Amino acid sequence: MGKKLRYGMVGGGPGAFIGNVHRKAIASEGTAELVAGCFSTNFEKNLETGDFYNIDKERIYRDYREMAEREKQREDKIDFVSIVTPNSTHFEISKAFLEADIHVMCEKPLCFTSEEAEELYSIAKERNLFFGVMYTYSGYPMVKLAKKFVEDGEIGEIVNVSAEYLQDWLIDQVGGEKQSETKLSVWRTDPKKSGISNCVGDIGSHIENTVAYITGLRPKKLLSVLDYYKMDLDLNANILVEYENGVHGVYSCSQVCVGHLNGLVVRVFGTEGSVEWAQEDPNYLKVTKKNQPEQIYHRGTDYITGRAAELNHIPAGHPEGIVFAVANHYNTFISAIVEKNEGMSIENINLDFPKVEDGVSGVKFIEAAVASSKEGNIWKEV
Amino acid sequence: MGKKLRYGMVGGGPGAFIGNVHRKAIASEGTAELVAGCFSTNFEKNLETGDFYNIDKERIYRDYREMAEREKQREDKIDFVSIVTPNSTHFEISKAFLEADIHVMCEKPLCFTSEEAEELYSIAKERNLFFGVMYTYSGYPMVKLAKKFVEDGEIGEIVNVSAEYLQDWLIDQVGGEKQSETKLSVWRTDPKKSGISNCVGDIGSHIENTVAYITGLRPKKLLSVLDYYKMDLDLNANILVEYENGVHGVYSCSQVCVGHLNGLVVRVFGTEGSVEWAQEDPNYLKVTKKNQPEQIYHRGTDYITGRAAELNHIPAGHPEGIVFAVANHYNTFISAIVEKNEGMSIENINLDFPKVEDGVSGVKFIEAAVASSKEGNIWKEV
Amino acid sequence: MGKKLRYGMVGGGPGAFIGNVHRKAIASEGTAELVAGCFSTNFEKNLETGDFYNIDKERIYRDYREMAEREKQREDKIDFVSIVTPNSTHFEISKAFLEADIHVMCEKPLCFTSEEAEELYSIAKERNLFFGVMYTYSGYPMVKLAKKFVEDGEIGEIVNVSAEYLQDWLIDQVGGEKQSETKLSVWRTDPKKSGISNCVGDIGSHIENTVAYITGLRPKKLLSVLDYYKMDLDLNANILVEYENGVHGVYSCSQVCVGHLNGLVVRVFGTEGSVEWAQEDPNYLKVTKKNQPEQIYHRGTDYITGRAAELNHIPAGHPEGIVFAVANHYNTFISAIVEKNEGMSIENINLDFPKVEDGVSGVKFIEAAVASSKEGNIWKEV
């Protein structure tokens, strides 16, 4: 290769978890170089981060608007921007960069309303830009293997889906008394920054996306019970879903389930078998065929083929972590930009990264889940 | 001791799984002797089973009515009867023995309708008889330990309950084509024998009972989605519940989830910690306190106290299986009879076995779950 | 059946773990009835136990000699005796009953010296008696499945064996200070009762037996390091072995490995695959074929065939515990006696229970392990 893309970042100042992961993911692959940024609304911190990454001071911007405009005018403008800010700002920032004809990779959720989401989708389509939305978990090889098994008919017709995403880091918020306390990402419990939902918005949407990636199934309607425990936003949710094909599923997400740190678990059951994947142990996939012993597939082994094999970084038995899942999405996204720049026609480009369409679905899912619960736990179309 | 109770059995002919487990459970403890029976409607098989157990031929009966009447008149009549027949017959058989003033241990579900259930409850109360309903799983020591931790406030206030019971033995019934094929217990898919529900009736009711045992919480209302896959009775169900105290939970049960054999898993989450128990690995209990490493408790260890310690049969590390869970219920039930016979007052007798009251709750739960689904997946009071 | 064998027991007074397990195992199957016993050297306790089991007082004996002699003369004499006393007495008691022409099932280890062991072997052979030695673990169905896979060549040629049996119940004995304290089975640390070895004798011998059962391999020579930690007998041992065919293995046993209760784990590695079984989770068998995902076999499933399937008591997913492993051995032993009594020729009788030959091998293994360590951790022929 030799030629790296140039990218900028909005958000991700010192100590920011997600921004850090995005940067590590790109850096470890060496496929793009960070050359511009607006990392913090605090300009000191902004400069500090720029300094750490050896970024030319003139490309450290005071706000994202300035960044989009000024980058647009450079000959060596950034090829894409990574947006890793709180949810409330995703829409306007994404829009600004799209309108500057810069490809976008944005953290999820895409934005606050389905109208905004559709608007972003339209702009990207019109301007022929790639717009990635970082639903990390479909970047794991074993999730791709699960998708392959389902697609190949290895588990037959799907009869049931059970997925959950359990955490416990907001347990002290139950009862509402500690609402004001600061903690990493406590902005998530603030409607101004998080939007209409905290728990479903932050992690329920990951369930929706990961299930959709593996199975191709999107909820047609749903019924949810969101638990607020006296907080302004939800901390826990149990959701029944019905897909287009009439099959049912159940999704549970929580930030108050003590003993679970980041427990995304997806189980898909079919007439001929099942697949099960757990994010905290991501290098394994459990596959059981009807009337056969359960099988544990290990990432990186010779018996794995397809996309899951292509995305292997490290030999089997040497654990890959979450950064590689993010890196896999970036690698595909960056390759797509490179190939497009080289004139390859879109249908020949590998687009296996989460896109603005996924972001739109995610926002609609969140809207439906909140509406169902607010309106008395009734069925809502998604 | 030296003096054993005498018991009879209805159902449990050659090859019957449940009857066999009941007999082994009682025999291994040596606290009661099988002296009468009506094991099969096929009289040859009935005699054969009686012969195997050295039962006096005159106490092998052609039907349960004859058995109840003739036993009633004997001086050495049976102290209790074990009823291990298909669901459809539980009501009438139980009633017959209660009316013969014989204590009853009946398999679950108790009967078909809440009216029947209430009637049985009333007869037992009136006649001052013990009426056990074999919800096996609360017989496991580690379930009792979970109950103790919840009762002792070790996990704080309950905020969420997640429980499932997944099997896969009826996967071939999906689509309805193989409905006629014979298989062990295929009567479960026949409404005439199983009642209004197959999956919820058979295993969903175990979820309800085990959660209630551990937490003291019974669903006040529920909303269910039952999947029939073209069969007459349900094979899969996802159910949202709300308890009396407003806390929510989610129950999933299935006979079509490939890769799961008898997967009852109960997780109770509280403000200070959580407990998790899985029936297929019953000698462990996972307990996590807030901000502490998760802990795996092992049955039979010195650090276990209370009822879970009392019911220990075998030293730690030497696995106890399901027969001991059944035996624990029988031991308590039998001791209760012995103590009552010896004149001990009821409030001093240990009644920690599942009772007709549990059976009533179970039937109501099944009724509500079926009604919710049939009426369009709406909320129903239990 | 209808006709039960009659059996007697030596040892197994109130509170005795092993005697209790033997009785439960036999009782749960109903294939033999306890009619005679010498349960304790304390005659009060002896009578008490007899009373509990409804044994005729005249068949409660003051010592084993009296029991053997008097039973021998009865028309309705016991068909077999179960010996569940401390190790030091196994030889003389077994001998007494063999000489009374009574079949024997004895706890392991068989006796103290290989001379004694050979003598017992000869007497049993001469008198045409069955002599079982209760190496429990080969009674588990999944151990039998492991054996089948090895025998059928599923894992190819064996290249390595790794087995361990770790406990922690004697951790407080390290340093020797608490040697005098009483604790269940503390006789095990007393050379007078345990013989030349505690840890290797009690549990190392189980490793030897279980590996031999699965693989057919017996150590030809070994080198051991026994740790005494200032006690009279070993509490920990690491042993390198070489089998007849030149393949090597490593055995570790311990009573001082905190965190392990009864952790017998056997792993057999071959050119085409491997099998792994763990006693604390006995209903599973891990099988991995070369270049394939690992497979978890579950007891009781339809895909299991052979002896492991025959010995199934309870449907898959409903855990069987250790009592059934003991029961499986007794069932085979008892059937063998019945069939022999009915005149079946020995070569047609299923003898798949651990026998005096296994006991002889066990004693030789213990002798070699102790000698190796005592003589400076050198290689010793077994």
Add this chain to the structure above:
Amino acid sequence: MGKKLRYGMVGGGPGAFIGNVHRKAIASEGTAELVAGCFSTNFEKNLETGDFYNIDKERIYRDYREMAEREKQREDKIDFVSIVTPNSTHFEISKAFLEADIHVMCEKPLCFTSEEAEELYSIAKERNLFFGVMYTYSGYPMVKLAKKFVEDGEIGEIVNVSAEYLQDWLIDQVGGEKQSETKLSVWRTDPKKSGISNCVGDIGSHIENTVAYITGLRPKKLLSVLDYYKMDLDLNANILVEYENGVHGVYSCSQVCVGHLNGLVVRVFGTEGSVEWAQEDPNYLKVTKKNQPEQIYHRGTDYITGRAAELNHIPAGHPEGIVFAVANHYNTFISAIVEKNEGMSIENINLDFPKVEDGVSGVKFIEAAVASSKEGNIWKEV
């Protein structure tokens, strides 16, 4: 920071596993920049790799000697070199760079003989250079937590150590027929490139190092059984060890244990508790205190303190993989260089990375293990 160190690499051409991991580890942290290299003896491939990393062509060298000499003379010479070549070349390459006054991070094993190892040690000492040896596994936070627990006396006095490192990637070499076939790293089975040992050299040495890191214990003597299966170098080994303090341990390593990919497992048993860590699931540490339930510690949680907490990159529940373990070593190594360059005195510098001293111990361990086996499986001083 802003100022990055400059580094060069020897080895690590296209497709090389280890070189790739080293580069990703450094790149993801952004603490040093790759500016020079001799990646392959094939100059085309060498240039290709340089091109990929945007390295100035004049700093792509034809051999390591040229590289050491020419770098030495540059004003902007590399601060350190990473050596990721086959074992046979470690000694000469390391020596060349040390003599050019360049800090070294070398893959393990350090070299072929203890004489060479001592020589490297002396040169580094004399010239006051940091010399890291990449024993990766002590870089994992949970290994550091294990070390802390042992050091803090949480598990009391050590009584036994059991460690293994099992792989299966060379199973087809058993019997020797496929010795010539090419496979990733097949040079490992070639004595010219691997030295006197394959299996013990490659992975047995990791056991030695990881145990030493956690416990502070180094084998004083050992007895080994190496299995060659007709190959020139060992593929399997079982080793008994005795530490300076008289405590014993057992180490098993293998490349022919089907079902194990990279299964380093270390268990340390003490009078008060035990710790257990498994490399394939590196984000967990099992800790059991005497008479208490076992505890599973999770990386990244608030209840973890000390070095394991400092080295946290990603929040709990989001798996970190092996690259972070390597990165942790590099981070410490690079910080040490920076601090030394800034004049900090050596005793104030954090030197918690594996050093040439560890390399020396590793070589001595390998020598003793091979000698023990070759001389008839006898005890050898290390």
